[in-house]
Amino acid sequence: MSSSLFSVEGLSQALSIEFLSLGLSVAGLGVLSHVSIFRTLPVEEYLYGLLGLYIVTLCLVALIYIFATNLALLQVLIRVGWIAFAFNGALLSSIGIYRLFFHRLHHFPGPVLSKLSRFYDAYLAGRNVQYNVEIARLHDTYGDFIRTGPREICIVRKSAVPLIFGPESKCLKSTYYAQVSTQAEFCSIHQTRDVVDHRKRHKAWDRSFSIKALATYEPRVKDKVDQFASYIGSNLGQPLDASAWSMFLSFDIMGNVGFGKEFNNLATGIEHPAIKGIHDHMAVLGTMGHVPWLLNLANRIPGAVSGYSSFFQWCTNEIERKQQDWDMDKSPQDIVSWLLKAYVEKDISAAPTEAALHQDSRVIVVGGSETVATTLASALYYLAKNPAVLSKLQCHLDEVMPGRSKDWSYEKVKSVTYLDDIIHETLRLRPAVMTGGYRVTPAEGLQIDEVYIPGDVNVFVPVQLIQTDERYYTDAKQFVPERWNEKTEMCSESAPFFPFLLGPYTCPGKNLGMMSLRISLSTLAQLFHIQFSPGETGEAFETKTRDTFTTTLPPFQIQFQSR
Numbered sequence: 001m002s003s004s005l006f007s008v009e010g011l012s013q014a015l016s017i018e019f020l021s022l023g024l025s026v027a028g029l030g031v032l033s034h035v036s037i038f039r040t041l042p043v044e045e046y047l048y049g050l051l052g053l054y055i056v057t058l059c060l061v062a063l064i065y066i067f068a069t070n071l072a073l074l075q076v077l078i079r080v081g082w083i084a085f086a087f088n089g090a091l092l093s094s095i096g097i098y099r100l101f102f103h104r105l106h107h108f109p110g111p112v113l114s115k116l117s118r119f120y121d122a123y124l125a126g127r128n129v130q131y132n133v134e135i136a137r138l139h140d141t142y143g144d145f146i147r148t149g150p151r152e153i154c155i156v157r158k159s160a161v162p163l164i165f166g167p168e169s170k171c172l173k174s175t176y177y178a179q180v181s182t183q184a185e186f187c188s189i190h191q192t193r194d195v196v197d198h199r200k201r202h203k204a205w206d207r208s209f210s211i212k213a214l215a216t217y218e219p220r221v222k223d224k225v226d227q228f229a230s231y232i233g234s235n236l237g238q239p240l241d242a243s244a245w246s247m248f249l250s251f252d253i254m255g256n257v258g259f260g261k262e263f264n265n266l267a268t269g270i271e272h273p274a275i276k277g278i279h280d281h282m283a284v285l286g287t288m289g290h291v292p293w294l295l296n297l298a299n300r301i302p303g304a305v306s307g308y309s310s311f312f313q314w315c316t317n318e319i320e321r322k323q324q325d326w327d328m329d330k331s332p333q334d335i336v337s338w339l340l341k342a343y344v345e346k347d348i349s350a351a352p353t354e355a356a357l358h359q360d361s362r363v364i365v366v367g368g369s370e371t372v373a374t375t376l377a378s379a380l381y382y383l384a385k386n387p388a389v390l391s392k393l394q395c396h397l398d399e400v401m402p403g404r405s406k407d408w409s410y411e412k413v414k415s416v417t418y419l420d421d422i423i424h425e426t427l428r429l430r431p432a433v434m435t436g437g438y439r440v441t442p443a444e445g446l447q448i449d450e451v452y453i454p455g456d457v458n459v460f461v462p463v464q465l466i467q468t469d470e471r472y473y474t475d476a477k478q479f480v481p482e483r484w485n486e487k488t489e490m491c492s493e494s495a496p497f498f499p500f501l502l503g504p505y506t507c508p509g510k511n512l513g514m515m516s517l518r519i520s521l522s523t524l525a526q527l528f529h530i531q532f533s534p535g536e537t538g539e540a541f542e543t544k545t546r547d548t549f550t551t552t553l554p555p556f557q558i559q560f561q562s563r
């Protein structure tokens with residue numbers, strides 16, 4: 001019994017085995033844990049449990065060493081450090097070898113480092129914050145199916161679009177959306193990966209974008225645009241940063257229509273602090289979002305995301321303020337009120353918790369402002385660069401509204417199909433989300449043309465890249481609004497076009513977004529000539545746009561002249 005492992009002496013003997021033997025035994029355990037547990041376990045789901053278990057185990061080992069051996073504290077620490085090193089080293093090596101040679105995606109081409117870890121794509125996304133450009137480069141090197149992560153395939157084929165995003169698709173949102181939580185009750189509508197939760201909550205959002213609701217938003221959007229036009233009218237011929245001012249306008253629209261509040265960017269010409277918060281948040285999302293579990297972890301470490309945590313707090317404050325001020329007997333007049341109404345009435349479509357409601361407020365702020373702003377600024381860029389397109393638009397607008405601003409009505413604007421052609425062409429070349437829409441394949445996998453993608457694999461189709469692919473569009477990189485109506489031969493049959501995505505996860509704010517863009521562009525084009533300011537070449541716009549999940553544009557200067 002004295003030499004048994006269960007006696008103190010036996011335990012002490014076992015613990016004092018040679019360093020090498022100890023390392024090898026623990027390494028064996030590391031490999032075993034990969035093969036038996038980690039290979040199939042969705043780590044994101046159990047992240048905190050696993051981290052806790054790991055730390056508790058190391059502490060227990062240290063305590064056993066302290067009480068069952070005569071080793072000094074430093075010797076104990078060295079042994080525990082060695083155990084951790086051997087375990088982690090073996091685990092990571094086993095994962096690496098498996099991912100490179102035995103993984104069900106091992107035959108897909110792609111950079112070796114991407115096959116090993118998502119950290120490489122986070123690095124690619126972060127180095128110039130132009131993941132869209134990196135993906136285009138990888139596409140040139142590796143073809144249409146690229147392994148961009150151990151369990152991720154990027155697909156540049158039009159046949160993939162309906163299969164992944166279409167109404168019948170069985171693909172769900174991938175772990176990319178688990179940056180805040182893996183539990184639906186703490187997620188926004190955008191982050192929830194629970195398909196039933198998503199379907200239910202969508203109904204409350206749909207009510208906030210119904211035809212009736214949009215009709216109440218329309219004059220308020222027009223008011224903001226008129227305020228912008230009036231500022232321009234008093235600053236004719238002056239350089240104006242189209243990126244910044246488009247954001248001022250869309251942020252003010254979002255404040256009014258989203259929260260029923262005035263944010264006064266247009267009135268003051270001063271950027272609201274939350275706009276910086278949005279950009280900081282999106283910059284982190286555009287890079288660290290590629291390793292969602294790390295972002296999830298960082299969100300819980302005090303100070304780790306201090307750059308944008310004040311923005312999160314601001315969104316929470318805004319919705320709490322609204323909760324206090326809101327008169328539930330009145331019919332909702334803004335998006336938040338529709339969501340609050342569902343929440344207060346405990347409707348089936350309500351956000352499941354207050355935390356989820358707070359997350360929803362962030363979606364309104366980011367989804368409702370940044371997307372419209374980049375599209376509007378991009379359209380202004382193309383109009384300034386293509387005077388013939390602007391003149392043609394002005395002719396069409398004058399035809400239906402000869403008295404110009406006196407005759408302006410949204411109904412008439414909607415009849416000008418050339419305006420929609422300009423917006424579509426802008427969204428084709430410069431979609432507000434250039435490389436988003438991360439999904440996971442169903443258990444049975446997905447057959448895309450000649451290629452079979454196994455089940456439970458993250459997939460995405462880079463929106464901007466495929467919408468500017470010469471196989472599907474003639475002169476694909478050129479701005480030609482005519483391709484949508486007059487020269488349809490410039491688009492191949494079922495050419496991929498999905499700037500709002502498609503299917504169940506499609507953008508619910510599409511109609512509001514289109515309305516804001518139509519009102520803004522028709523009003524500005526009706527009143528003004530739009531040109532680049534002297535010295536503006538547009539080069540920065542072409543080369544310095546950043547892929548921060550939603551697009552962030554560099555400043556560029558335009559000026560307006562009265563017509």
Ligand code: HEM
Pocket residue numbers: 189190191205335363364365367368369371372375431432433436437438499500501504505506507508509510512513514
């Ligand atoms: C030009 C304007 C817009 C564009 C191009 C656009 C584009 C998109 C895209 C591509 C997505 C899918 C993102 C993903 O699946 O990860 C999305 C989702 C969403 N958008 Fe928009 N959007 C626009 C305007 C708006 C507006 C004005 C709102 C109003 C608040 C809005 C609210 C949302 C919401 C709530 C989602 C999440 C939907 C879900 O996951 O079910 N969007 N948008």
